[in-house]
Amino acid sequence: MTDPAMKELLERFRGREQVPAVAAALVGADGIVESAVSGVRRRCTADEVTMSDAWHIGSCAKTMTAVLWARLVEHDLARWNMPLAEALGCPRGRVHADWAGQTVDDALRWHAGVRPNLAPSAMRQAWADSRPFEDQRFDIAARVVASPPRRPGRFAYSNLSYMLVAAAVDRLAPMPFETALGAYVLQPLRISSAGFGAPARVLGHRSRIRLGPVRALPGAPVVASHPMSDNPPVMSAAGTVHINIEDWARFVGIFLRDNSTALCSGKPFLQPETVEHLLTPVTARPVSAAMGWMATDKSAAFSYAMQGSNTLWSATAGLDSDRGRGVVVAANDGRSRVLRAMARLALQLLQA
Structure with a gap:
């Protein structure tokens, strides 16, 4: 209108x-x-x-990433407060011990201790990388969790934090983040x-x-x-x-x-308690x-x-x-x- x-x-x-x-x-x-x-x-x-x-x-799309994770939780493909290393499925012995207390919820709220962005050299490599995005994201995530988090528990705005969540979506959906966003969020909302x-x-x-x-x-x-x-x-x-x-x-x-x-197949797209969790x-x-x-x-x-x-x-x-x-x-x-x-x-x- x-x-x-x-x-x-x-x-x-x-x-x-x-x-x-x-x-x-x-x-x-x-x-x-x-x-x-x-x-x-x-x-x-x-x-x-x-x-x-x-x-x-731009970064207003981060709300969509958070909603996608919430949809996976409601479909029993993920769970709230899931340890980040578990969600990523990184091999044992390749995750620094200090990540043990950090969860996907922390990452979505920018409190997991993830640095803000890819390094400039990694950004340049990403533009040139022709591999599937899920392969790229797994490699990026594996490098991040191999080193200790930076001041976990404190707010630090991070694009990289949301890239790690996407890598977890790739594994748990299981389909690439971009496909999952369409299947679980955009298409049900008729966007x-x-x-x-x-x-x-x-x-x-x-x-x-x-x-x-x-x-x-x-x-x-x-x-x-x-x-x-x-x-x-x-x-x-x-x-x-x-x-x-x-x-x-x-x-x-x-x-x-x-x-x-906001309905999906005649039911609420998200349960009220899920929306409240996203906004807590x-x-x-x-x-x-x-x-x-x-x-x-x-x-x-x-x-x-x-x-x-x-x-x-x-x-x-x-x-x-x-x-x-x-x-x-x-x-x-x-x-x-x-x-x-x-x-x-x-x-x-x-x-x-």
Whole structure:
């Protein structure tokens, strides 16, 4: 359902932040989605975005990885608090003893002591590696658990942590993570627009200046066929998903309180206690982390929020204070200021 007032708000956002295009959607517990898009698929062209276009959602896809694990638990293929080494199936004697207390739940909440990312040399190798993703992931996981975890029990945001969860999914599903996400999450929810890697039609735009984590000044588009249009494909569980804005909103709707519209074969897609487990945070100041979400102070307008960027795109998802409504916003511009401004836009949409 296209919302004219939302579209006007997005057009003002575009003008203020100089983004090529932006999309947003609100979803309620009744499953009804209000949405709008504004802008062009490529900067300085007249090729306008449409509601069916897919957007790269970066690390916001981690919520999908967490939901996939929850679905495996409900199908008795996995279990909560499963030891990470057991889930990975790494051979005895090749796992450092200090991993004994770390679980998949810890990994999903970024408390397992997994370092943040692949080393730069490993990233370059991953782009060039043509082996099946599950083989690549197992090798990566085996190298990680051969050394001790880094300060386990403390929050440390990690893409690599979610890659380890994907390696566990590969073994337990048993099918590649990418296939399992479709079979257990996307298809049951009737989400047909999702895929992996940069979307083909709407192009992400790099910033002209990059100093460490800071990305500034509007830059050029990058076509989907370019290797640098996204992170290496093996990082799918950490955030290489693209999806149209309405499908994404419907996915986020499964986290809303009293949502009875997310069904699978006439039954709840996830049991209420499973959703609560996914959203139960581990609090370690200044961060309170749930599975694929950051939990906020109970007095905040957001109860849970997540942001993502592969440096060419920006994405934000949030649930309001009582989990009665959810919001998602995406733009094909990866500048730091755009990501910051998106949080304000998402809040404005929730409060409108």
